[in-house]
Amino acid sequence: MDIVQQHMLDSCRAARHGEAPPPPPGTHDRAVLRAIRRRVRAWLVAHRPPLA
Numbered sequence: 001m002d003i004v005q006q007h008m009l010d011s012c013r014a015a016r017h018g019e020a021p022p023p024p025p026g027t028h029d030r031a032v033l034r035a036i037r038r039r040v041r042a043w044l045v046a047h048r049p050p051l052a
Contacts, residue, residue: 001009003025011021 007022007025014021
């Protein structure tokens with residue numbers, strides 16, 4: 001099952017239960033990538049080797 005089919009299935013389930021439909025695929029991709037980049041940078045700063 002690809003992501004579009006999963007989204008359609010989730011939308012159908014939400015409609016049956018009277019809930020709001022899920023956001024379309026890819027809606028939050030940029031925010032997730034920014035958060036990952038922020039965490040990696042913070043980890044690199046915290047684990048920087050000591051200066052000689």
